[in-house]
Amino acid sequence: MATMTVESVKRFGHTIKEHTISVPWDYDNPGETFELFAREVIAPGGEDKPALVYFQGGPGFPAPRPVGTPGLLGKALERYRLILLDQRGTGRSHRIDSASPAADLEKLKFLRQDNIARDAERLREHLGEDKWSMFGQSFGGFCITSYLSLFPESVERAYFTGGLPTLDKGADELYRSTYRALHARQEKFYREIPWAKGRVEEIIHHLDNAEELLPTGERLSSRRFRTVGIELGRGTGFDTLAYLLEDPFREVKGEKRLRTDFLADVGARVSFYGAPLYAAIHESIYGAVGGQKVTGWSAHRVREEFEDFAESGTWLTGEHIYPWQFDEDPALRPLKEAAFALAEHEWESSPYDAEALGKADAVAAAAVYLDDIFVPFEESMDTAAAYKDLRPHVTNKFQHNGIAEDGAGIFGELLRLADDH
Incomplete structure (x- = not known):
């Protein structure tokens, strides 16, 4: 039986x-075990x-890490006690990073x-x-989709924002879909900002x-720059x-150079120093989905099927992780061996059960x-x-980070859909 500790304080009027x-x-x-952490936020009353x-x-x-309850958090607290779970390997649930x-x-x-x-599920049991x-x-x-596949009897309601995963497409097929979606999105960007x-x-x-150096000291390659997409x-x-x-450019001693503020901005965008796990485990979340047991650097392989996104292309890339990033990003170099091993790992089963x-x-x-x-x-x-x-709320008003723009409004619409049954 797992042990449990609880600490309680008052902050911004909430327990x-x-x-x-x-x-x-x-x-x-x-x-071997680790300490799983979750923070519970309870509104007055x-x-x-x-x-x-x-x-x-x-x-x-x-x-x-809430410092108040604006947006989605505030809307959720109107009806619920909110349990903020640090997923394994992150935050206070045994963070894993380049210093591990x-x-x-x-x-x-x-x-x-x-x-x-x-x-x-262990946390639910211990919370009673x-x-x-x-x-x-x-x-x-x-x-959530994995949780409902494993413990469907434990869930009253489930709310998703930009998070319904494919159940039957392998990593290769999924990344083909993301490159096609990115191509359409980038075409729109170039129509609206034609000089870009x-x-x-x-x-x-x-x-x-x-040679242009980032503030962290390494040379910025064109392929790494392209990940700002x-x-x-x-x-x-x-x-x-x-x-x-x-x-982005200025002249220094007669030479064309990138401005230091541009390099600082790009450097922050292309570094995984704050969250190296995002890069290291990203493709593993598709392991065995659709029967593809080995992901094998799928996004890297599939990009070559698209001329604009290939190594020789010039279009910006998106939520894609590439093996060479573990050489070029100092934050990822210590994770390279583990990430390459994970890319070749043979997953035995999908994390989802459609039945x-x-x-x-x-x-x-x-x-x-949309x-x-x-x-x-x-x-x-x-x-x-x-x-x-499942009741979908389909919209073209927001992009993937819709809850950052109107979390309360989106969650309110999901509550309305769930209530109407």
Whole structure:
């Protein structure tokens, strides 16, 4: 039986309880354990409200650290006690990063959504909840889908934002979908900001022919620069990229050079120092889905099927992780051996069970974004149809990070859909 500790304080008018329980790294072979952490936020008078566990997007990121209750958090607290779970390997749940010992880096294969779901079920049991509800943003929705596959009887309601994963497409096919979605999104960017394409090509040509160093000391390659395209999947991404690109060069001693503020901005965007797990385990979340047991650097291989995104191309890339990043990013170099081993790992089973989802009694509601470059629309709608009762809220008003722009409004719409049954 896992041990549990609870600490309670008052902050910003709310009761904050900190829960720590001991759970195994490997549920198939229980032995070595770690301390799983979750923070419970209770609004004034909300002690008897039902529980809602929050699964953060990612993978590889901890739960939010609230300093107040604006937006989605505030809306959720109107009805629920909010459980902010630090997923294994993040935050206070035994963070794994470039400074971790080798023994921790060998645990990357245990960080998938199915084990996060098992951790959450242990937490539910120790909180004494017969059932609880769930919210998941992006990868958080993948965690919910895995949880409902394993423990459908434990869920009252499930709320998704940009997080309905494919159930039947392997990593290769999924990444083809993301490259196609990104291509359409980038075409729109170049239509709205017509000078941006030439500027991107100018920067790529410059980086291929001149040494430019990031503030962290390493040379910036053109292929690494191209990964700033992940911004195209965010609501204000067109404008943010346009501001980045508008005036990147200056003349220094008669030579064309990139400005230091440009290099600082790009450096922050292309470094995984804050969350190296995002890069190291990213493709593993698709392991064995659709029968593809080995991901094998899928995004890297599949990009060569698209001329614009290939190594020789000039279009910006998106939520794609490439093996060479583990050489070029100092934050990822210590994780290289473990990440390469994970890429060749043979996954025995998918983290999802479509049959179980089709029988689960939980009421589900999902915000699905039409031109999402992270979790493509068509695959999301296929998964929505697999659920016994999932009500989609389809919109083109937001991009993948919709909850950052109007979390309260989106969650309010999901509540309305779930209530209407």
